[in-house]
Amino acid sequence: MELARQLRVVVGVGREVGRALPPETPPAIVGALMALGRYGEMRMSKLAEYLDIDISVTSRHVAHLAERGWIVRTADALDRRSRLLRLSARGEKVLAASSDRAAEVLAAHLSDWSDDDVDQLSGLLERMRLSFGDCRPRPYAADSADPGALAGAPHPPRTHAN
Amino acid sequence: MELARQLRVVVGVGREVGRALPPETPPAIVGALMALGRYGEMRMSKLAEYLDIDISVTSRHVAHLAERGWIVRTADALDRRSRLLRLSARGEKVLAASSDRAAEVLAAHLSDWSDDDVDQLSGLLERMRLSFGDCRPRPYAADSADPGALAGAPHPPRTHAN
């Protein structure tokens, strides 16, 4: 599976794009902004799912965003344990600036790519994301000799759209 | 440029594949093994270029590989400052095991992808790598007002293939 090696390579490309970002908006922060900008208001657990990182890490990123006034947190009427997160006006501006910078770097390196090529790659990556789905670290690393662990209802019922 | 956001996504997928690797072979180490397995014997600076990381980081990874006997280092007769790196027999085995594990994870998530789809994505990623070329961190972050910095012969002459 040659794809495995290519994936390591893409991580390198991601680093390169990240290096071009200003210090105020490191890659992980921009990733959080992008997720909120693309999918709109959501709660912490959902953001962690989009970012494919543990919720504890997400919590720190969100604190970082809130300290700078880039997001607003409103109470979730249906579950007072959590709050809903969305970009503020300032957050939108920071996101736009970061996205523009990232796009510049990509455009500079991909100058000989046609729009179709870029769209094709983008589409395949989006599809790959969907194929991977929610794949954050999980407490079980069980091999096949643990029939009960995954049975039953591993996920709690969702009481409202999020 | 939607592609910028997709790139963050791929980084997440890379993490997911990395999480499946055993602790003895963390993702960065597997990346080094893969580069040596794919491109064969090379010197440190060339490996750093493939991995898109600073040579100091590469030095530590290589030390890690050497301590475990996964590579052999032979003298470079044309330049005694550097040594040539290549996989040992044990290194080949470790690489094979790691690649297999990574391939398993990918296959599990991409079970509904056709071979053509995978090849297409793999090809586009390879092309993207070539488009980015050598893009490790550089000491100059100069904007356009520095005409002399990049002129002349920025790279030393290559006295032999590496």
Added chain:
DNA sequence: TATTGTTATACTCTATAACTATA
């Protein structure tokens, strides 16, 4: 009792700078 989110801690990975040896 289970779940959401927070905090403390440790580990992986990478970059910068100072240094040695060789070209």
Added chain:
DNA sequence: TATAGTTATAGAGTATAACAATA
């Protein structure tokens, strides 16, 4: 003087575990 590589140090990013508040 310049380059290849090493080591020390600092920082970003993430995972694990213990915890508080709510369901």
